[in-house]
Amino acid sequence: MIVGTGGTTGRPKGVLLTTRNLETMTAITLMSYPFEGRPVYLALAPLTHAAGVLCFPVLAEGGEIVIMRAPDVGGFLDLVERHRVTHTFLPPTLIYMVLDHERLPAADLSSLQCFWYGAAPMSSARLEEALTRIGPVMAQLFGQTEAPMMISTMSPADHFRPDGSVAQERLSSAGRPSPLVTVAIMGDDGSLLATGERGEIVVRSSLVMAGYYRDERASAEAAAYGWHHTGDIGYLDPDTYLYIVDRAKDMVITGGFNVYSTEVEQALMQHPAVQDCAVVGLPDDKWGERVTAVLQLRAGREATAAEITAFVKGRIGSVKAPKQVEVWDDLPRSKVGKVLKSEIRARLLTPSEVPTG
Numbered sequence: 001m002i003v004g005t006g007g008t009t010g011r012p013k014g015v016l017l018t019t020r021n022l023e024t025m026t027a028i029t030l031m032s033y034p035f036e037g038r039p040v041y042l043a044l045a046p047l048t049h050a051a052g053v054l055c056f057p058v059l060a061e062g063g064e065i066v067i068m069r070a071p072d073v074g075g076f077l078d079l080v081e082r083h084r085v086t087h088t089f090l091p092p093t094l095i096y097m098v099l100d101h102e103r104l105p106a107a108d109l110s111s112l113q114c115f116w117y118g119a120a121p122m123s124s125a126r127l128e129e130a131l132t133r134i135g136p137v138m139a140q141l142f143g144q145t146e147a148p149m150m151i152s153t154m155s156p157a158d159h160f161r162p163d164g165s166v167a168q169e170r171l172s173s174a175g176r177p178s179p180l181v182t183v184a185i186m187g188d189d190g191s192l193l194a195t196g197e198r199g200e201i202v203v204r205s206s207l208v209m210a211g212y213y214r215d216e217r218a219s220a221e222a223a224a225y226g227w228h229h230t231g232d233i234g235y236l237d238p239d240t241y242l243y244i245v246d247r248a249k250d251m252v253i254t255g256g257f258n259v260y261s262t263e264v265e266q267a268l269m270q271h272p273a274v275q276d277c278a279v280v281g282l283p284d285d286k287w288g289e290r291v292t293a294v295l296q297l298r299a300g301r302e303a304t305a306a307e308i309t310a311f312v313k314g315r316i317g318s319v320k321a322p323k324q325v326e327v328w329d330d331l332p333r334s335k336v337g338k339v340l341k342s343e344i345r346a347r348l349l350t351p352s353e354v355p356t357g
Contacts, residue, residue, distance in 0.1 A: 014213030028150040029057035039063035042088040084111040091337030092122035123269030124171040142174035173241040181205040190225040202227035252281030273301035293322035
């Protein structure tokens with residue numbers, strides 16, 4: 001099959017996925033997450049991306065697929081109850097909406113075995129909230145169209161310590177490298193880096209695509225040094241948990257310091273007024289680039305730019321604190337729920353395009 005990339009960092013490419021790629025992804029899924037009895041999977045359209053690919057392991061178990069054609073949090077809760085859904089997937093943005101929905105406390109979600117989240121970084125604070133309010137069923141996956149869904153996994157059980165308490169120290173990780181996948185961290189010169197060192201996340205596996213459709217140059221670049229290059233910056237800790245610190249293209253270099261946008265976003269998401277956010281770098285005469293935060297606030301909440309900057313500064317320091325804060329009614333997103341930072345950056349560089357909030 002040929003699958004289009006999300007296009008969040010540029011023009012979408014056609015990814016050539018083989019039968020072996022999909023068999024590998026299905027096997028990893030069945031090995032890594034709970035499947036008890038006949039699964040019932042609630043798939044939120046579009047099925048051309050993560051929600052659709054996850055149908056394969058469910059069908060391999062003789063499962064049922066319930067398709068939800070458009071995002072509707074109330075409808076989502078209704079469908080989970082009505083069909084006794086066991087497995088589902090939502091991007092973090094929609095999970096935040098579930099957590100804020102007035103009907104969540106009364107919803108019967110007891111049938112859930114596995115509530116996958118992925119496609120974008122999730123706030124560790126809100127993930128901990130989900131583990132309490134939705135249940136101990138949250139399950140992370142990290143992958144990309146070129147290596148579908150399962151480069152690393154974190155099962156529901158991995159979110160907890162042996163004594164049953166929430167493993168807060170690993171909630172910001174992307175889990176451990178999956179079975180059938182080898183993950184390493186690579187430097188700019190192609191050398192593999194030691195535990196704890198930051199570099200590009202690279203992969204070897206039968207999960208990895210055959211290449212890009214009619215794009216030999218991009219295919220060769222993605223396979224440099226004999227590894228598949230994800231374009232994500234990260235590191236492996238001593239327990240082999242993988243941490244993604246940023247997309248290579250989203251890192252902000254300000255005053256000579258590397259600032260990872262995801263770290264700033266995690267700090268912003270701890271503020272009680274923030275519903276969602278995105279951090280980008282904008283040209284700055286003094287700093288080279290300035291850390292710029294665009295916020296979507298929770299309904300009925302307010303926050304000033306000075307308050308937000310002080311809040312982040314108190315958690316991760318002044319260098320990483322945003323020097324510009326914007327509040328928008330909503331953030332531009334792709335069809336699969338990813339915030340489109342390229343569109344945000346373009347709007348900010350064209351003031352007439354900036355929505356008021």
